[in-house]
Amino acid sequence: MEITWRDLMTVLHGMGFGALFMLAFTGAIAELYRMSVPGSPAIPNPRYQTLFRFYLIGMVVLAWLSVFSGAYVVYPWYRAAAPAGLADLAAYPRNLLLSSPTTSGWHRLGMEWKEHVAWIAPIAITMVAYVYATYGPSLAKHRHLHRAVFYFTLAAFVATGIAGAFGAVLNKYAPIRGGETIQLMKGN
C-alpha cells in the first residue's frame, strides 16, 4: 500500500484540515443557535464555556491550516505550467483541465472561485471565536451582535462548503499526484 507525497499532502489539506473544519460547524452552529433559543439555559457551567471556547479556537486553527496548506503546498502543484508540447498532462492538473472544453469549467469556475472564497471562512471564524471568547454566554444579551456572529458562522460554513465541494470534484477530474512514494504497508 503506497501513497505519493503529493497525494498525502492533498489528503491532509482536504480531509485532515478542511473536512474536519467543516464537520466542526455542526457543533458551533448548534451552540450559537441554542444560546438564543427562549427557555434554554442562558449561562452554561464554566467547564462547558471553556470547552466551547477551545472548540472555536480549534476551528480557527483548522481553518487557517486549511487555507495556508491549500495556497502554499497544494496549489503550486496544481498550477505548475506544463512544458510546451507535452502530450501527457496528468502531472499538470490545471493544464489538464484547460485542455478540454468539457473540463475547463472546473478550473475557470471551480478552482478560481474556491481559491479565493475559501479565505472568507478563517476571517469569519476568527471573529466568531474572538467574540465568544470575549463575551462568553453574555453574548446572548447582545442580541444584534449575537445574531451577526451567528450569520457570519453560517457564511463561513457556506464558503467552506464551496471550497470543499469544488476541491473534492477537482481532485477527481485532475488529481494532484507525484513526488516521493511512501510505502505504508507491504501487500501479500
Add this chain to the structure above:
Amino acid sequence: MASTKQTASTELPNGPGAAALLAAGIGCATMGVFTLLAEASKGINTLFSFYAPTGALSGVSTSAIVVWLVAWFALHRAWAVREVAILRVSIAAFVLLLIGFALTFPPFIGLLQVT
C-alpha cells in the same frame, strides 16, 4: 459610522465585538476587491505575486489579511470601551461580507470586466 458613547457600566460594552465584526466584513470585502483587481489588470496581478509558485493568490490573500488586521486594531482602539450602534455596524459588516462573496465569484467578476 456608529454613534458612540463612553460606557460607564461594569458590563462589557459591545464595542470590542463590533470592532471585530466590522473588521471581518472589511477583510472579506478586501479579499473580493483585491481578487477583482488582480483579475482586471496584468500589472496588479504581477504586483500581487509575492510567492511565484502560488501566483497572485499569495499577494491577494496576504494583503487582505493585513488590511483586516489593521482595520481590527484601529477599530478596537476606537471602540474598546464604547457602546456602538451595533445594528448599523452589523448591516455594514453584512454588506461588506456580501461584497466579498460577490467579488470572488468568477462569473460576477467577468460581468464587471465586460461592463
